[in-house]
Amino acid sequence: MNKTIITVVGKDTVGIIARVCTYLAENNINILDISQTIVQGYFNMMMIVDTNSMTKKFGDMADEMTALGEEIGVVIKCQKEEIFDSMHRI
Amino acid sequence: MINLYEVTETNKMIAEENLDVRTITLGISLLDCIDSDLNKLNDKIYHKIYEAAKDLVATGEEISREFGIPIVNKRISVTPIAMIGGAACKTVEDFASIAKTLDKVAHEVGVNFIGGYSALVSKGMTPADELLIRSIPLALSTTERVCSSVNVGSTKTGINMDAVKLMGEMIKEAAEYTKEQDSLGCAKLVVFCNAPDDNPFMAGAFHGVTEADKIINVGVSGPGVVKTALEQVRGQNFEILCETIKKTAFKVTRVGQLVAQEASKRLQVPFGIVDLSLAPTPAVGDSVADILCEIGLEYAGAPGTTAALALLNDQVKKGGVMASSYVGGLSGAFIPVSEDQGMIDALVAGALTLEKLEAMTCVCSVGLDMIAIPGDTKATTISGIIADEMAIGMINQKTTAVRIIPVIGKGVGETVEFGGLLGYAPIMPVNPFSCDAFVNRGGRIPAPIHSFKN
Numbered sequence: 001m002n003k004t005i006i007t008v009v010g011k012d013t014v015g016i017i018a019r020v021c022t023y024l025a026e027n028n029i030n031i032l033d034i035s036q037t038i039v040q041g042y043f044n045m046m047m048i049v050d051t052n053s054m055t056k057k058f059g060d061m062a063d064e065m066t067a068l069g070e071e072i073g074v075v076i077k078c079q080k081e082e083i084f085d086s087m088h089r090i
Numbered sequence: 091m092i093n094l095y096e097v098t099e100t101n102k103m104i105a106e107e108n109l110d111v112r113t114i115t116l117g118i119s120l121l122d123c124i125d126s127d128l129n130k131l132n133d134k135i136y137h138k139i140y141e142a143a144k145d146l147v148a149t150g151e152e153i154s155r156e157f158g159i160p161i162v163n164k165r166i167s168v169t170p171i172a173m174i175g176g177a178a179c180k181t182v183e184d185f186a187s188i189a190k191t192l193d194k195v196a197h198e199v200g201v202n203f204i205g206g207y208s209a210l211v212s213k214g215m216t217p218a219d220e221l222l223i224r225s226i227p228l229a230l231s232t233t234e235r236v237c238s239s240v241n242v243g244s245t246k247t248g249i250n251m252d253a254v255k256l257m258g259e260m261i262k263e264a265a266e267y268t269k270e271q272d273s274l275g276c277a278k279l280v281v282f283c284n285a286p287d288d289n290p291f292m293a294g295a296f297h298g299v300t301e302a303d304k305i306i307n308v309g310v311s312g313p314g315v316v317k318t319a320l321e322q323v324r325g326q327n328f329e330i331l332c333e334t335i336k337k338t339a340f341k342v343t344r345v346g347q348l349v350a351q352e353a354s355k356r357l358q359v360p361f362g363i364v365d366l367s368l369a370p371t372p373a374v375g376d377s378v379a380d381i382l383c384e385i386g387l388e389y390a391g392a393p394g395t396t397a398a399l400a401l402l403n404d405q406v407k408k409g410g411v412m413a414s415s416y417v418g419g420l421s422g423a424f425i426p427v428s429e430d431q432g433m434i435d436a437l438v439a440g441a442l443t444l445e446k447l448e449a450m451t452c453v454c455s456v457g458l459d460m461i462a463i464p465g466d467t468k469a470t471t472i473s474g475i476i477a478d479e480m481a482i483g484m485i486n487q488k489t490t491a492v493r494i495i496p497v498i499g500k501g502v503g504e505t506v507e508f509g510g511l512l513g514y515a516p517i518m519p520v521n522p523f524s525c526d527a528f529v530n531r532g533g534r535i536p537a538p539i540h541s542f543k544n
Contacts, residue, residue: 005097035094046094058156077101079158081092086344088096 002052003032003081006065010074012043019072020047020065027061028053043074048081104159107314108376109342111349112369113163114150115205115290117297117305117362118142120169128178132191135174139166139195139204142304142359147200149356153349161349162371162511166196167295167307168206176218182225189229189236196235203278205295207238210285213247213534223253226260230275231267237293243283243480245487249535254480257281258473258529262496265465269498272506276495277428277460281476283483283490288363289419294491305362306354307419310346311369312338313378316406320384331385332405339366339409347414365419366410367455368402370430372513378402378423379432390425390433391442399423400453420489422455428508428515429460437516444475444518452482457491462506462515465498472496474525485538 008020017036024031029049036045054061062078069076103109123134147164154161168174171188179185189207196204207229209219226238240257243249261276268275280294287298290307297305319338323330346364354361370378379390385398403422411417425447427433436442444461451457457479463472476492483490497506500517507514 005092007097007101033091037094044094044098046097048091059152062155077158080156082348083157083159083345084092084096084100086348087100087341088092 001050004049004051005079005081005084006047006049007077008043008045008069008074010043010069010072012038012041013073016043016072016074017045019068020076023065023068024049028055029061101158103312103315107312107318108371108373109312109315109345110160110162111308111346112311112367113165113290113309114146114161114349114353115165115167115295115307115309116143116146116357116359117167117288117301117307119297119301119303120174121299124174124177126177128184128187131175131178132187135188136191136195139168139192140199143199143201145357149353153352153356157348159345159349163202165201165290165292165295166199166204167290167297168192168204169297169299170206170208170210172209172216172219172222173299175222176216179218179221182221182228185222185225186229186232189225189233192236193233201235203235203237203292205237205239205292206297207236208240208296210241211250211253212241212244212283213250215250215253220256223256223260226279227263227267227275230264230278237278237295239280239282239285239294239296241282241285242476243484245284245484245541246537248537249283249477249480249484251477251529251534252532254476255470255473255529255532257476258469258471261472261494262469265496265498272500272508273465273495273497274508277493277508277512279493281480281492283480284488286419286489290365291367291369291420293493301362302360304359306350306357306359307362307365308346308350308353309365309367309369309419310342311367312342313368313370313381314375315342316368317375317377317381317384320381328401332401335402335405336409339406340413343410343413361416363416363418364410364414366407366414366417366421367419368406368423370424370426371511372429372431374431377430377432378425379430379436383432389436389439389441391436391446395446396449396453399425399450403454420455424456424459425450425454426460428462428513429511430513434513434515437518444520448478448482451479451490452486455489457483459491459493460495460512460515461493462495462497462517463520464501464517465496466501467496467520470524470526470529471520473529475520477529481535487540
């Protein structure tokens with residue numbers, strides 16, 4: 001398994017999850033976990049996904065996700081899970 | 091599994107608190123390039139570095155992108171050039187031609203600094219060592235990215251006062267050679283006592299002869315992260331203060347360890363060390379002096395500063411040591427003046443003097459760093475400042491360094507602008523009394539009694 005953390009932050013609007021999930025499905029990226037909250041009208045989501053069977057290179061996927069975020073009006077970041085693991089787990 | 095809170099905490103450190111990996115430094119041994127023919131030597135050096143480092147910048151950027159952590163600098167350190175050029179170089183111009191080769195290859199592989207235009211002369215100088223030292227002003231004024239360092243003392247050998255005297259003169263000469271650029275040459279020149287072989291930070295990085303053919307060393311940073319964490323414990327006692335610094339240092343270092351391992355894997359170069367340092371930049375919120383203020387001082391330099399810096403340095407190490415499998419380099423808090431906005435503010439407010447900075451260097455990892463002094467300061471006075479700093483390192487069995495810039499044509503009260511990561515600085519006054527007779531004695535100061543441990 002090759003876990004990546006996707007974070008989506010921005011003003012709430014209709015269809016954010018739908019757009020992100022559609023992109024992931026089209027690129028053969030499997031969602032393992034989603035947590036999402038709305039704080040004072042701000043949408044805040046974290047997804048853990050498996051990029052093992054992804055058809056693209058990591059860098060290209062991250063760029064396309066950033067572009068998709070700009071289209072929706074939110075900020076989307078893709079980071080490999082290891083950075084969080086190494087910082088928060090012994 | 092990782093939760094939303096942890097992800098947010100990490101990303102906030104990166105986005106708002108300037109958490110970054112300060113440098114990935116690729117150490118390259120040039121021992122196998124030695125040749126008595128200068129052209130062949132330059133050719134071999136160029137090819138060895140180019141082959142070893144051609145993917146360094148791209149790999150650094152790839153890692154940065156995948157983990158979402160900025161890696162600010164990609165750099166190269168090489169074996170001290172005095173050893174490599176000894177057989178081929180007969181004049182200062184010969185040595186300076188090697189500096190040009192280093193500069194050229196640095197440009198071509200895209201690294202912003204290359205360190206190792208160095209000589210290790212803590213006990214004595216060979217003719218090649220002396221020639222290299224005399225070529226430093228020319229080398230630094232005819233190159234852009236080459237950094238130079240000279241180790242003039244150690245706890246084991248004492249202090250080579252002939253080299254200290256010579257370095258005072260060379261610093262003045264380097265300042266003179268680069269006076270059009272506010273004596274910028276001196277910002278790329280460090281004088282060391284107990285210089286480490288595996289330091290990834292410039293300007294003092296070189297690849298020691300005890301090292302492998304190639305090695306990856308990583309320098310972490312994050313003064314802003316420590317400062318923000320301390321804002322949460324204002325007014326609490328020292329136990330809580332120290333615990334907070336330790337935990338934060340652990341987290342910061344873990345990121346460095348991850349990046350070091352990834353870089354080592356992808357470049358197929360062994361992992362050397364992580365340097366646990368708090369290295370400031372001129373960016374607002376990326377300051378070691380601000381941490382000292384957060385600990386409870388009005389300005390860095392106020393009474394209590396040395397104690398605050400000592401505890402900060404110690405806790406950073408205690409937190410960092412557990413986070414990394416190999417720790418080395420300088421490892422501690424840096425206190426450069428021009429590269430730290432909080433230090434500059436303290437200087438402008440009149441809270442910080444050269445003498446207080448000297449006291450601070452007794453308890454932190456480096457020394458008198460990026461300090462601008464009047465251009466008319468005598469070479470012997472600079473040598474005296476170097477000797478004081480080397481003595482602190484020698485007696486306390488620690489690394490100390492001097493990177494001091496006599497700015498030609500400027501005096502106290504004026505400001506000098508170096509640009510970029512090197513920042514800007516108001517010129518500090520220097521004690522005007524003479525040490526000529528002391529510096530001119532010649533010879534060396536013997537090793538201290540506690541170095542005899544066998």
